[in-house]
Each structure stands twice: as structure tokens, then as C-alpha cells.
Amino acid sequence: MRGTTVCPGRKEAWPLSLEQIFVALTLLGLLMLAGKWLRVRVALFGRLFLPSAILAGLLALLAGPQVLGRLASRWIAEDSPLANGVFPEATLEVWSGLPGLLISVVFAGLFLGKTIPGPRSIWRRAGPMVAHGQTLAWGQYVIGLLLALVLLTPVFGVSPMAGTLIEIGFEGGHGTAAGLAGTFRDLGFESGADLALSLATVGVVAGVLLGTLLVNWGVRTGRLSAQEADAMDTERFSEHDERESVPRFAKTRSIDPLSVHLGFFALAIGIGWLILQGLILLESMTWNTDGEGLALMEHIPLFPLAMVGGVLVQVALMRLGHAKSLDRRLINRISGAALDVLIVSALATLSLEAVGTHIWTFLILAVAGIAWCLFGFLVLAPRMFPRDWFPMGLANFGQGIGMTVIGLLLVRMADPDNRSGAMESFGYKQLLFEPVVGGGLFTALSLPLVYQFGALPVLIGCSMLMTGWLIFGLWAFGPEKDQ
Structure with missing residues (x-):
């Protein structure tokens, strides 16, 4: 993320000391402990499967200047010691800058340590899920951009870029929404990041609640057997079998394995940065030589290209015979920790004023x-999957409304023993899905594309892609096809 990092309500950054950064990170750690405590102690949060990081972020938001600070200013005094909440201003500034940095860590680790099969193998296992997932993703752009053209912009005066918020918030999730904050700010739609974060929170809650209702409805109507929709271990999302041999770089003695894996993260992010700089240079030497032409590359954040860097690193390891040298479980731990910190810091610095100003836009898009x-899920999935449409479609529904982890959660609920093979299909699908949408290259490009060309041309392009994937999915797969 480029540009000056500021906290809500501030126009310019100011120098921070190492001690202030240390205090901010320490408070983040304490908030995550508080979020975990709430998750364990409050039964409702457990039943809703709300991540502890979201609870910690909401707790920080309540204790910060947006809620506690405003209440103190209104009911005690404007110069009350609690007018800024319980957190120092320097802490809020550090938190506001973390999402744009940590999202690159999350995306760099998406494919590190994974065996990447050939496109034909991926398609054979995940073709229907790819077609259905792409239809849902492009449809989110079509719905959002159509609303922006006919309602949000002419009636409420919101930027046409609001048409991208459904896909960014729902499909992309908190990480993508926070990671694009710099792009929103550079393009003059700063409140867009807050709206996207709020939509991401709504998506997670709605995904869990509606997904649970759908599973129960499926059992009652016979669309899902009660034996399949059984109890599950919500903490078990490991992509590795516990009986796998220990990867090479997980048992090194000369250096801690965590340090080695962090080095590979750095390599992937570094490659992504070099690719980004190369694209910016290419743009400046071709269609934007005078600085007044089409400027797209300078608005692309680093994180989708960090994902590309991770793919290149993993492919290189496979070609060198070290495909299983990285420990995928350790990669998941690093990415998970980065995502937790990202979510807490992003929600803690969320601007409720921006959401309140655009409340009708937020509600309509949600x-x-x-x-x-x-x-x-209810209409397209039964017609696009040749078999087991319920768990297969539920996976895409969960990812489409509340990011990948909700998709995994709902598959576990509907098919805990993985009898349908939905878990493998869902995993393979990401290889042909996430590089483009759901936080991929087009997700990052959608904002500058709408900014440069307007909502209508982007709407036409997305409509063509959605229609193409829909027709292809219905024709190539469908319930009568037997793969």
C-alpha cells in the first residue's frame, strides 16, 4: 500500500518512536486475548462461530475514539481524558497502517507449501465449482455496479466505485477490504474502505447464520442426510494429514524453522514488489509516458502480486525437487497470525462516521x-453441479458471502467426513479463482478501472464474464452430467 498512513480523522502522519510501535503491538496482543476470552465465555459467540479476531476488533472499536471517545465528549466533557478512547493516538496510527502491510503476508502464503498440480488435473476435480464460484463473483460486480449506476450515484451521490464494494467486502473479506484502503484513498473514495470493512463483517455473520439455517433446512427436506451433517470439530482446519512426514525446512537445526519460513514469505513479497515496479515502469514507458495517460498500475496494491510471487516461489521449489520442503501447517500459522492482527487493527480504526454518512448505500449493498x-446457492447450484450440489454449493456460498474460511466452515458442517469430495474440490478451485477475484488481480484493478473508465464499461465487461461462466457451467456440467 502506497501513500501516507493515517488514522481516522487525521490528514497527515507524524513520526512514531519504536516505543510507541511496541505499545501498539502489545495492546493488540492483549485485545486478541480478550477476544478469545469472549469467544469462550459467551456461548452466543461460540454458536455463531465468530472468529476471536473479529470480537477483539469490535472490542477495540468500542473502546476507541469512535464509540467511547464520542460518548465521553458528549456526556462528560469535550476535553475529557477519554475523548480519544482508552488508546493513545500513536497506537491508533500504528494500527491504521498495519492492514496494508500484513495483507501482503496473508496473500504471499496462499500457495506456499502447496503442491500445485497441472491445470488439467485442477479442472477435472474442480471444474463445476470454478464455474459456479466465478459466476457468483462476477455477479457481485454486476449487482453492485448496476445499483451504483441506477441508484447509489444518482440518488445518494456516492462514488461509482461503490459498485465494487460487494465483491471486495463479501468475496474478499476483511483482509482485502483493509488492504485496499490506500487505493480507496488515492482515488478519492476514502470512505469506501470503511464501507467494505463493514460489509465484510456483515458477510461473516450472515454467512454463519444463513449457512447454519441452510444446513438444517437441507436435513429437514432430505437434500442433505443427517448422517452427513453431523457434529464437527470447528478447530480442525488443517490441510495436512498428521501422519505426513516432517517437511525439510521444519526440522532444520542451524536456524529456527519459523525464521526460514518467514524468509520464504519475504522472498515471495519481494518478487511481488519487483513485478509491481516492473508494471509501473512499463506503464510509464508506454501508454502513460507523460503522466496524463491511463494510470492503472500505480493504483494496484502489493498484495495480489505477493500472491503471484508465492506461486512462483512454490513452482521453483517443485522444479528443484523441494515441493514438500515447506511446512504448510507453519505457513498457515504465519498467515493466520497476520490475518488476526490485520482484522483487529482494521476494525479498531474503522470509521463509523463514514458508514453513518453512507448508511443507505451500506444497507442496500448488504x-x-x-x-x-x-x-x-438455491437456484444456480442445483443446476450447475452434476452431483452433491448442496455441500459443493454451500462452499461457494460461504466464500462468496464471508470469505474462504466461512466456505470451509460450512463444508465441515454439511459434510464433516468429506464423503462428497467438496473439500478437495474447494481447495483446488482456489488455484483458478483467487489469482483473479476474491482479492486477486481483478479485485485490485476494479477500483482504478471504474475510476478511469466509469461504471458502465466495467459493468458490461463483468456482465459478459458472468454470463459466459453461467452458460458454460450449465452446458458443461449440470445435474445430468456425470463426471
């Missing part, structure tokens, strides 16, 4: 996004 995801 309702429209949820309705489209339900339509994609």
Missing part, C-alpha cells in the same frame, strides 16, 4: 449482496 449469494 441486502443485495446477501440476496445474490442466496440466489446463487
Whole structure:
């Protein structure tokens, strides 16, 4: 993320000391402990499967200047010691800068340590899920951009870039929404990041609640057997069998394995940065030589290219015969920790004022996004999957409304023994899905594309892609096809 990092309500950054950064990170750690405590002690949060990081972020938001600070200023005194909440201003500034940095760590680790099969093998296992997932993702752009053109911009005066918020918030999730904050700010739609984060939170809650209701409805109506929709271990999301041999770089003695894996993260991010700089240089030497032409590359954040860097690193390891040298479980731990810190810091610095200013835009996009995801599951999934449409479609529904982890959660709920093979298909799908949408290259490009060309041309392009994937999915797969 480029540009000056500021906390809500501030116009310019100011120098921070190492001690202030240390205090900010320490408070983040304490908040995560508090979030975990709430998750364990409050039964409702457990039943909703709300991540501890989201609870910690919401707790920080309540204790910060947006809620506690405003209440103190209104009911005690404007110069009350609690007018800024319980956190120092320097802490809020550190937190506001973390999401744009840590999102690159999350995306760099998406494919590190994974065996990447050939496209033909991926397609054979995940073709229907790819077609259905792409239809849902491009449909989110179509619904959002259509609303922006006919309602949000002419009636409420919101930027046409609001049409991208459903896909960024729902499909991309908190990480993508926070990671694009710099792009929103550079393009003059700073409140877009806050709206996207709020939509991401709504998506997670709606995904869990609606997903649970859908699983129960599936059992009652016979669409899902009670034996399949059994109890599950919600903490068990490991991609590795515990009986696997220990990867090479997980048992090194000359240096801690964590340090080695952090080095590979750095390598992937570094490669992504070099690719980004190369694209910016290419743009400046071709269609934007005078600085007044089409400027797209300078608005692309680093994180989707860090993902590309991770793929290149993993492919290189495979070619050198070290495909299983990295410990995928350790990669998941690093990415998971980065995502937890990212979510807490992003929610803690969320601007409720921005959401309140655009409350109707937020509500309209939230309702429209949820309705489209339900339509994609209830109407499209039975017609696009040749078999086991319920768990397969539920995986895409969960990812489409509340990011990848909700998709995994709902598959575990519907098919804990993985009898349908939905878990493998869902995993393979990401290789042909996430590089483009759901936080991929087009997700990052969608904002500058709308900024440069307007909402209508992007709407036409997304409509063509959505229609193409829909027709292909219905024709190539469908319930009568037997793979």
C-alpha cells in the first residue's frame, strides 16, 4: 500500500518512536486475548462461530475514539481524558497502517507449501465449482455496479466505485477490504474502505447464520442426510494429514524453522514488489509516458502480486525437487497470525462516521449482496453441479458471502467426513479463482478501472464474464452430467 498512513480523522502522519510501535503491538496482543476470552465465555459467540479476531476488533472499536471517545465528549466533557478512547493516538496510527502491510503476508502464503498440480488435473476435480464460484463473483460486480449506476450515484451521490464494494467486502473479506484502503484513498473514495470493512463483517455473520439455517433446512427436506451433517470439530482446519512426514525446512537445526519460513514469505513479497515496479515502469514507458495517460498500475496494491510471487516461489521449489520442503501447517500459522492482527487493527480504526454518512448505500449493498449469494446457492447450484450440489454449493456460498474460511466452515458442517469430495474440490478451485477475484488481480484493478473508465464499461465487461461462466457451467456440467 502506497501513500501516507493515517488514522481516522487525521490528514497527515507524524513520526512514531519504536516505543510507541511496541505499545501498539502489545495492546493488540492483549485485545486478541480478550477476544478469545469472549469467544469462550459467551456461548452466543461460540454458536455463531465468530472468529476471536473479529470480537477483539469490535472490542477495540468500542473502546476507541469512535464509540467511547464520542460518548465521553458528549456526556462528560469535550476535553475529557477519554475523548480519544482508552488508546493513545500513536497506537491508533500504528494500527491504521498495519492492514496494508500484513495483507501482503496473508496473500504471499496462499500457495506456499502447496503442491500445485497441472491445470488439467485442477479442472477435472474442480471444474463445476470454478464455474459456479466465478459466476457468483462476477455477479457481485454486476449487482453492485448496476445499483451504483441506477441508484447509489444518482440518488445518494456516492462514488461509482461503490459498485465494487460487494465483491471486495463479501468475496474478499476483511483482509482485502483493509488492504485496499490506500487505493480507496488515492482515488478519492476514502470512505469506501470503511464501507467494505463493514460489509465484510456483515458477510461473516450472515454467512454463519444463513449457512447454519441452510444446513438444517437441507436435513429437514432430505437434500442433505443427517448422517452427513453431523457434529464437527470447528478447530480442525488443517490441510495436512498428521501422519505426513516432517517437511525439510521444519526440522532444520542451524536456524529456527519459523525464521526460514518467514524468509520464504519475504522472498515471495519481494518478487511481488519487483513485478509491481516492473508494471509501473512499463506503464510509464508506454501508454502513460507523460503522466496524463491511463494510470492503472500505480493504483494496484502489493498484495495480489505477493500472491503471484508465492506461486512462483512454490513452482521453483517443485522444479528443484523441494515441493514438500515447506511446512504448510507453519505457513498457515504465519498467515493466520497476520490475518488476526490485520482484522483487529482494521476494525479498531474503522470509521463509523463514514458508514453513518453512507448508511443507505451500506444497507442496500448488504441486502443485495446477501440476496445474490442466496440466489446463487438455491437456484444456480442445483443446476450447475452434476452431483452433491448442496455441500459443493454451500462452499461457494460461504466464500462468496464471508470469505474462504466461512466456505470451509460450512463444508465441515454439511459434510464433516468429506464423503462428497467438496473439500478437495474447494481447495483446488482456489488455484483458478483467487489469482483473479476474491482479492486477486481483478479485485485490485476494479477500483482504478471504474475510476478511469466509469461504471458502465466495467459493468458490461463483468456482465459478459458472468454470463459466459453461467452458460458454460450449465452446458458443461449440470445435474445430468456425470463426471
